[in-house]
Amino acid sequence: MCLGLPMTIVETDGRLAVCEYGGQQRCVSVMLLSEPPVGSKVLVSIDTAVRLLDDDEARLIAQALDALHAILNGEDYDRLFADLIDHEPQLPNHLREPVRLR
Template identity: 35%
Template sequence: MCIGVPFQVIHTDSHKAYCQRGAEQRWIDISLVGDVVPGDWLLVFLDAAREVLTEARAQQVEEAVSAIERVMCGQSVDLDDCFKDLVEREPELPDHLKPLLK
């Protein structure tokens, strides 16, 4: 399974960006997302950016990934706290799937 994680752009060079997630820094291929600037957030899979994120969305993804890491390590976790965007709301289908319900 491949899980995307958020990285923040530090600087760019052609089709790659030097990015940071916590203490980790690495080069990320940005060919699929186009131009980015320092401070942008990227959703990264296997050292390749797949999407440019807002800071708020990057935080949501980071909280979800952190919850998964804690569960995998056997640590107790309050899932309602980790997945705040899913608590107290009905799940919604993406727009492209809604017509299939009719």
């Protein structure tokens, strides 16, 4: 299984970028993207930026990764999923059954 990290572009030449996540920097390819600017959030998998992220999506992915770390270390993780507590899960629109008219 591969995990993607939500990283922020610190500097780039259009082909490679220095990206940061959790205080660590990595050099990654940005050739799959259309020249993302410095400050952009990108999803990085195997040292390749595979898509742009908006700030909210990057935050949610980072929280999920923090929760995995907390679980593996026997720490509390509920605070990282505050938006899900006391909510019934909802299917995305494309997975819901279509309404059939009679």
